[in-house]
Amino acid sequence: xxxxxxxxxxxxxxxxxxVGGARTAxxxxxxxxxxxxxxxxxxxxxxxxxxxxxxxxxxxxxxxWLQLDADEGPxxxxxxxxxxxAAARRLVEADKAYYDFTPxxxxxxxxxxxxxxxxxxxxxxxxxxxxxxxxxxxxxxAAGEAAAIRLKVPASGVSRFxxxxxxxxxxxxxxxxxxxxxxxxxxxxxxLSVVVDDIEMGITxxxxxxxxxxxxxxxxxxxxxxxxxVPRFGHLPLINAPGKxxxxxxxxxxxxxxxxxxxxxxLPDAFVNFLALLGWSPGTDQEIMSRQELxxxxxxxxxNKSAAIFNFKENDPVDWTDPKALWMNGExxxxxxxDELLPLVAEQLQRHRxxxxxxxxxxxxxxxxxxxxxxxRYRTTVDFATLGRPYFSDDFEYEPPAVKxxxxxxxxxxxxxxxxxxxATVEPFxxxxxxxALRAYSEEQNVKAGLLINASRTALTGQAVGPxxxxxxxxxxxxxxxxxxxxxxxxxxx
RNA sequence: GCCGCUAUGGUGUAAGUGGUUAACACGCUGCCCUCUCAAGGCAGAGACUACGGGUUCGAGUCCCGUUAGCGGUACCA
Numbered sequence: 251x252x253x254x255x256x257x258x259x260x261x262x263x264x265x266x267x268x269v270g271g272a273r274t275a276x277x278x279x280x281x282x283x284x285x286x287x288x289x290x291x292x293x294x295x296x297x298x299x300x301x302x303x304x305x306x307x308x309x310x311x312x313x314x315w316l317q318l319d320a321d322e323g324p325x326x327x328x329x330x331x332x333x334x335x336a337a338a339r340r341l342v343e344a345d346k347a348y349y350d351f352t353p354x355x356x357x358x359x360x361x362x363x364x365x366x367x368x369x370x371x372x373x374x375x376x377x378x379x380x381x382x383x384x385x386x387x388x389x390x391x392a393a394g395e396a397a398a399i400r401l402k403v404p405a406s407g408v409s410r411f412x413x414x415x416x417x418x419x420x421x422x423x424x425x426x427x428x429x430x431x432x433x434x435x436x437x438x439x440x441x442l443s444v445v446v447d448d449i450e451m452g453i454t455x456x457x458x459x460x461x462x463x464x465x466x467x468x469x470x471x472x473x474x475x476x477x478x479x480v481p482r483f484g485h486l487p488l489i490n491a492p493g494k495x496x497x498x499x500x501x502x503x504x505x506x507x508x509x510x511x512x513x514x515x516x517l518p519d520a521f522v523n524f525l526a527l528l529g530w531s532p533g534t535d536q537e538i539m540s541r542q543e544l545x546x547x548x549x550x551x552x553x554n555k556s557a558a559i560f561n562f563k564e565n566d567p568v569d570w571t572d573p574k575a576l577w578m579n580g581e582x583x584x585x586x587x588x589d590e591l592l593p594l595v596a597e598q599l600q601r602h603r604x605x606x607x608x609x610x611x612x613x614x615x616x617x618x619x620x621x622x623x624x625x626x627r628y629r630t631t632v633d634f635a636t637l638g639r640p641y642f643s644d645d646f647e648y649e650p651p652a653v654k655x656x657x658x659x660x661x662x663x664x665x666x667x668x669x670x671x672x673x674a675t676v677e678p679f680x681x682x683x684x685x686x687a688l689r690a691y692s693e694e695q696n697v698k699a700g701l702l703i704n705a706s707r708t709a710l711t712g713q714a715v716g717p718x719x720x721x722x723x724x725x726x727x728x729x730x731x732x733x734x735x736x737x738x739x740x741x742x743x744x
Numbered sequence: 745g746c747c748g749c750u751a752u753g754g755u756g757u758a759a760g761u762g763g764u765u766a767a768c769a770c771g772c773u774g775c776c777c778u779c780u781c782a783a784g785g786c787a788g789a790g791a792c793u794a795c796g797g798g799u800u801c802g803a804g805u806c807c808c809g810u811u812a813g814c815g816g817u818a819c820c821a
Contacts, residue, residue, distance in 0.1 A: 627782035703779040715781035
């Protein structure tokens with residue numbers, strides 16, 4: 251029978267967890283869950299210069315928020331370097347790798363990319379140390395000379411593997427250089443490290459970004475040299491920025507960081523759902539899928555090959571990220587049980603310092619109704635604390651455009667206090683009785699009800715938009731409504 | 745330069761082994777609802793399926809070429 255599925259997510263902590271990494275983690279996780287397999291987290295921190303503890307924490311936090319917790323790990327690749335070196339030594343002994351005494355080239359002022367291309371263009375000379383007898387190499391090593399270890403890649407023939415997403419892949423050995431396995435300072439390099447670790451951890455399926463597709467041939471070579479069984483590979487299309495630009499941490503900043511979505515009021519399930527649809531489709535029209543549904547429907551066959559664009563606009567405070575992500579979060583906000591939403595809203599109100607303990611105790615029922623009323627028009631939980639501020643706190647601002655639009659009419663200086671007086675005596679104070687009182691008053695005063703309604707909305711919330719006016723009144727309660735109507739007189743005509 | 749991957753409306757994706765007017769979602773526009781804004785309902789605009797050749801009765805779907813984007817080509821990961 252088929253062996254048990256073991257997959258891993260192996261980020262390098264040279265940056266926070268970004269959307270591309272999160273999607274790779276998600277697909278590995280989904281694949282593992284679907285097959286009853288094991289999902290492993292391995293931090294590839296061998297590049298000490300660029301890795302940092304803070305980034306490790308950021309990755310862990312992001313994974314935790316998305317609820318993609320690992321079954322095993324986190325492991326740290328840096329703790330396995332001895333195994334990597336031992337593997338390289340074995341390859342040397344088996345004559346599948348060799349010591350290269352060529353001095354390490356020093357960097358110059360050209361950019362890295364230019365240097366790589368220039369070196370490649372010059373063509374490769376056969377390495378003079380490739381066939382150096384091992385005894386001689388060891389003698390030079392013993393004499394204190396430094397050497398890198400390179401893999402002996404066959405001069406001719408082709409490398410093949412069948413990618414689970416991209417299909418059959420071929421590459422001529424002639425196009426693959428004798429790659430360095432161990433630097434001359436003893437530091438193991440990526441291609442060796444991943445392979446050794448993946449063998450050690452019994453990884454059966456390697457699911458990762460497409461940027462590794464061509465180098466996979468090199469890794470297959472290493473597996474074979476090590477007499478290990480080669481896992482199945484599945485490469486995922488990349489996620490680009492608008493304009494098909496590469497998504498870059500430096501250029502695009504926090505907009506690509508997963509923790510940004512946590513901090514700006516996304517629901518983890520909504521974000522996971524959105525991420526799943528970036529490069530994958532269940533093949534049906536269904537787009538809103540719970541975690542369980544994703545696990546059931548996910549398939550590498552449904553992953554497409556072309557890069558997706560993460561469609562955010564830069565410097566747009568309202569549509570600050572991909573509109574579809576925002577829409578989807580709103581859908582989740584509306585569909586989830588209020589009881590689950592309440593603590594999330596509470597968290598935001600706390601962060602904005604407008605939280606009152608009573609909201610969760612004596613006024614919990616009221617709190618739930620207010621959240622219910624507001625969530626139809628919000629897209630993130632942060633909206634409850636910003637747009638929703640007037641509903642939870644008396645300390646709010648009158649928005650100038652709203653004042654200009656709804657509190658312009660000078661007559662309101664008399665009408666607002668007049669309305670306040672009427673409402674003060676309405677008994678009981680409900681949506682319908684408040685409405686009846688307002689409409690009666692507008693008729694008496696010979697003004698349109700709309701004038702009073704819109705003016706009241708701005709008087710009560712400082713805003714021009716929001717829920718139905720009488721719902722607002724009931725939510726705020728008689729006392730606050732009356733008080734705010736009177737207070738707003740000072741805003742009339744501004 | 746060389747090797748490789750990709751190419752469907754603004755964005756994300758559909759269109760089993762080639763078969764009528766290229767579908768869905770987001771976004772956009774309009775209408776309905778209405779005290780505003782959302783939500784919801786309805787309607788609509790938007791794609792000669794990157795371009796050029798083939799194969800075929802018939803191609804988004806197969807083949808070749810071109811172009812573009814991306815990846816690799818490192819003693820980075």
